[in-house]
Amino acid sequence: MEVDATALAGLQSEVSQLADLFKRRLFEDRSKNALIESVQDQVRAVNDLLRYREFEGLFKEALLAIDRLQSESSTPELVDSVVDELLEVFRRRDLVAVDDSGIFDPRVHEAIGTVPASADLRPNTIAAVHRTGYVLGDRLLRPAQVTVVVSVDD
Incomplete structure (x- = not known):
């Protein structure tokens, strides 16, 4: 070809x-x-x-x-x-403290201790704050370290 x-x-x-x-x-x-x-x-x-x-x-x-x-x-x-x-x-x-005056919220609180519930302390509330937590804008910078009130089973 x-x-x-x-x-x-x-x-x-x-x-x-x-x-x-x-x-x-x-x-x-x-x-x-x-x-x-x-x-x-x-x-x-x-x-x-x-x-x-x-x-x-x-x-x-x-x-x-x-x-x-x-x-x-x-x-x-x-x-x-x-x-x-x-x-x-x-x-x-825009850095503000985490509200640590009421109900425990695991998204912004870190439980480092517990105390039993009593007449003055309702379960799942914050009994003491050991370190303040902070939110920067809409993001958690660090959680608040708290003592949480827990129910005591009889």
Whole structure:
């Protein structure tokens, strides 16, 4: 079987065009990947800057409270005042204490002890708080550690 020279030339032309197309697409893909990497680097840099700026105000306010502790004679009143000041700084940034005044809720409370129920203490209530818990926005930062009242089986 003899190959027609015209058909062969046509196939060679087609292969040449496909090779050229392949090379152009490969170059475009490399360019796109480089652009994507560049955008990702810029996004990371912006996120780092935003994170820094987000914490900058918090740190400045917390350092003022620390300065008060370091520059004044330590008294219980001063310590209470600085704690209140820091909690207010945190509250303005959406950090709030877990409600630990009522019913035990295992989603936000960690039971570290129990006491038996009595006339004054209803079952499944909080008898004592050992460490305050905190919620940041809608996420639990740390649970409150509490003692829970439990029923006593006779």
